[in-house]
Amino acid sequence: MINGEFINVLDYGADPTGTDDSSTAITNAIADAITKKTSVYIPAGTYMLGTSAGSPSNLTNGKPLQTALWLKAGGVTIKGDGTSSTLKLMAGKKMRILSITGDGATVDSLLFDGNKTQRNGTVPYPDGDVVDALVVGESYRQQLTVKNCEIKNGIETGVGFWLNKYATVDNCYIHDNGLLTAGGSGIDLSGGSNNKATNNRLIANTYGVWSSFGSSAPEIRNNIIKDNDRSGLALGGADPSKNDTGFIIDGNTISGNGRKDTFAAVGINYVQGGTFTNNTVVDNIYDGFQIYDTIDGKNSTNWNIQNNTIQNTIGNKSQQYGIRIIGSAKGITLKGNTVQNN
Numbered sequence: 188m189i190n191g192e193f194i195n196v197l198d199y200g201a202d203p204t205g206t207d208d209s210s211t212a213i214t215n216a217i218a219d220a221i222t223k224k225t226s227v228y229i230p231a232g233t234y235m236l237g238t239s240a241g242s243p244s245n246l247t248n249g250k251p252l253q254t255a256l257w258l259k260a261g262g263v264t265i266k267g268d269g270t271s272s273t274l275k276l277m278a279g280k281k282m283r284i285l286s287i288t289g290d291g292a293t294v295d296s297l298l299f300d301g302n303k304t305q306r307n308g309t310v311p312y313p314d315g316d317v318v319d320a321l322v323v324g325e326s327y328r329q330q331l332t333v334k335n336c337e338i339k340n341g342i343e344t345g346v347g348f349w350l351n352k353y354a355t356v357d358n359c360y361i362h363d364n365g366l367l368t369a370g371g372s373g374i375d376l377s378g379g380s381n382n383k384a385t386n387n388r389l390i391a392n393t394y395g396v397w398s399s400f401g402s403s404a405p406e407i408r409n410n411i412i413k414d415n416d417r418s419g420l421a422l423g424g425a426d427p428s429k430n431d432t433g434f435i436i437d438g439n440t441i442s443g444n445g446r447k448d449t450f451a452a453v454g455i456n457y458v459q460g461g462t463f464t465n466n467t468v469v470d471n472i473y474d475g476f477q478i479y480d481t482i483d484g485k486n487s488t489n490w491n492i493q494n495n496t497i498q499n500t501i502g503n504k505s506q507q508y509g510i511r512i513i514g515s516a517k518g519i520t521l522k523g524n525t526v527q528n529n
Contacts, residue, residue: 192225192226193220193225193226193227193228193264193266194216194219194220194223194225194226194227194228195216195228195230196209196212196213196216196227196228196229196230196234197230198216199212199213199215199216199219200212200215201213201216201229201234202232202234202235203230203231203232203233203234204232204233205232205233205234205235205273205275206235207235208235208236208237208238208277209234209235209236210236210237210238210239210240210255210256211238213227213229213234213236213256213274214240214256214257217256217257217258217259217263217265220263221259221260221263221289224262225263226263226264226265226266227263227264227265227266228266228267229265229266229267229268229272229274229297230267230268230272231267231268231271231272232271232272232273233273233275234272234273234274234275235275235276235277236255236256236274236275236276236277236280236282236284237255237276237277237280238255239253239254239255239282240254240255240256240257241253241254241257242254243257243286243288243323243325244286244325244326246318252282252283252318252319253281253282253283253318254282254283254284254285254286254323255274255276255280255282255283255284255285256274256284256285256286257285257286257288258285258286258287258288258289258292258294259288259289260289260292261289261290261291261292261330262289262290262291262292263289263292263293264292264293264294264295265285265292265293265294265295265297266293266294266295266296266297267295267296267297267298268296269296269297269298269335270298270337271298272296272297272298273297273298273299273300274297274298274299274300275299275300275302276300276301276302276306276321277302277305278302278305278306279305279306279307279316280302280306280316281306281315281316281317281318282318283318283319283320283321283322283323284299284301284321284322285299285321285322285323286323286325287322287323287324287325287328287331288325288328289328290328290329290330290331291329291330291331292328292331292332293331293332293333293334294322294332294333294334294336295332295334295335295336296334296335296336297336297337298336298337298338298339299321299322299336299337299338299339299345300339300340301321301338301339301340301341301342301343301364302340303340303341303342303363304340306342307342308342308366308368308369310366310368310369315342315369316342317342317343317366317369318343319343319344319347319349320341320343320344320345320346320347320371320375321338321341321343321344321345321346321364322336322338322345322346322347323346323347323348323349324347324348324349324351324354326349326350326351326378327350327351327352328351328352328354329351329352329353329354330352330353330354331348331351331354331355332354332355332356332357333346333355333356333357333359334355334356334357334358334359335357335358335359336359336360337359337360337361337362338359338360338361338362338364338373339360339361339362339363339364340363340364341363341364341365341371342364342365342366342369342371343364343365343369343371344364344365344370344371344372344373344374344375344397345361345364345371345372345373345374345392346359346361346373346374346375347375348374348375348376348379348382349375349377349378349379349400350377350378350379351379351382352379352380352381352382353380353381353382354376354379354382354383355382355383355384355385356374356383356384356385356387357383357384357385357386357387358385358386358387359387359388360387360388360390361373361374361387361388361389361390361392362388362389362390362391362392363390363391363392364392364393365392365393365394365416366393367393367416367417367447367448369393370393370394371392371393371394372392372393372394372395372396372397372421373387373389373390373392373394373395373396373415374387374389374395374396374397375396375397375398376396376397376398376402376405376407377397377398377399377400377401377402377425378399378400378401378402378429379402379403379405380402380403380404380405381403381404381405381406382398382402382405382406383405383406383407383408384396384405384406384407384408384410385406385407385408385409385410386408386409386410387410387411388410388411388413389410389411389412389413389415389419390411390412390413390414390415391413391414391415391416392415392416393415393416393417394415394416394417394418394419394420394421395410395412395413395415395418395419395420395421395441395444396410396412396419396420396421396422397421397422398421398422398423398431398434399421399422399423399424399425399426399429399431399456400425400426400429400431401426401429401430401431402422402423402431402432402434403431403432403433404432404433404434404435405433405434405435406435406437407420407434407435407436407437407439408435408436408437408438408439409437409438409439410439410440411439411440412439412440412441412442412444413440413441413442413443413444414442414443414444414446415443415444415445415446416445416446416447416448417444417445417447417448417450418444418445418450418451418452418453418454419441419442419444419452419453419471420436420439420441420452420453420454421450421454421456422434422436422453422454422455422456422458422461423455423456423457423458423487424454424456424457424458424479425456427457427485430459431457431458431459432458432459432460432461433460433461434455434458434460434461434462434463435461435462436453436461436462436463436464436466437462437463437464437465437466438464438465438466439466439467440466440467440469441453441466441467441468441469441471441475442467442468442469442470442471443470443471443472444471444472445471445472445473446472449472449473450473451471451473451474451475451476451477451511452468452471452472452473452474452475452476452506453466453468453475453476453477454477454479455476455477455478455479455487455490456479456487457479457485457486457487458487458490459487459488459489460488460489460490461489461490461491462490462491462493463476463490463491463492463493463495464491464492464493464494464495465493465494465495466495466496467495467496468495468496468497468498468506468509469496469497469498469499469500469506470499470500470501470505470506471505471506472505472506473506473507474506474507474508474509474511475497475498475506475507475508475509475510475526475529476492476495476497476509476510476511477508477510477511477512477513478490478511478512478513478516478519479513479514486514486515486516486517487516487517487519488516488517488518489517489518489519490516490518490519490520491520491522492510492519492520492521492522492524493520493521493522493523493524494522494523494524495524495525495526496524496525497509497510497524497525497526497529498525498526498527498528498529499528499529500528504528504529506529507529508529509526509527509529510524510526
């Protein structure tokens with residue numbers, strides 16, 4: 188215990204030396220914390236994970252999807268000592284690191300390592316060791332928080348908040364997740380409502396932030412989104428049968444994206460309603476900001492694009508169009524933007 192408030196995983200036999208499998212020990216600590224209505228402390232060290240705590244859902248082929256750790260109750264915090272507290276998948280493991288199925292759960296100050304180089308990224312999904320994400324909020328969970336964490340080296344998405352409500356990823360460093368062949372993003376906020384990505388660094392993932400499949404009112408604010416293989420922001424368009432609405436994108440710095448494919452740094456695909464304000468979009472490889480239409484009769488509508496800086500600052504001027512609006516988008520307002528040297 189720490190100050191009588193946290194259960195220490197070392198008391199349950201977790202190995203901080205990076206040698207033995209600590210999955211069962213940490214699982215037992217989480218279960219005890221749930222029973223005692225307290226929270227879990229993971230001290231500095233490297234904890235290898237290779238044993239499943241169960242299957243919270245299924246893969247796309249119907250087979251059970253495994254997770255090394257499973258937080259099943261609300262109101263519980265799992266907390267570490269920052270990047271010195273590492274949870275790392277063992278070689279050849281096909282599982283998430285953490286699944287959350289309790290409302291109001293918090294994950295704070297941990298490093299999640301997907302061990303990309305020692306896991307099989309064979310595609311098409313779901314072959315090989317690829318799952319959906321390293322850290323996942325299961326569908327319809329609310330008030331989840333991942334903060335002050337580092338999430339890296341996944342052959343899949345870093346944090347997946349799918350069909351969640353009021354979930355937040357804040358002040359995290361999320362990098363080197365996903366594969367061009369398998370997809371994946373730093374953060375995925377798809378399908379839910381009022382989810383947030385704020386104050387994060389999203390670097391060298393396949394996509395920076397993805398939000399589609401019927402997302403409502405996501406907020407993406409004050410992030411550094413840099414050097415991702417495809418788009419820094421990929422918003423809307425994955426499922427034309429679902430409406431993506433009410434996006435708020437403000438105060439982000441978006442640079443160097445599209446480094447391995449011809450994707451716009453910011454791609455808007457038939458999203459109905461949004462604001463793109465006070466962002467800096469510089470030195471990306473393809474277009475800076477793109478609204479693309481149409482598919483199945485759907486258009487992007489009612490976007491306010493205001494007070495952004497969209498330009499090249501480097502000599503080769505790799506960023507092509509500053510702002511490109513394709514097709515029959517409607518109700519687009521452009522005001523007070525600096526768009527130059529594209």
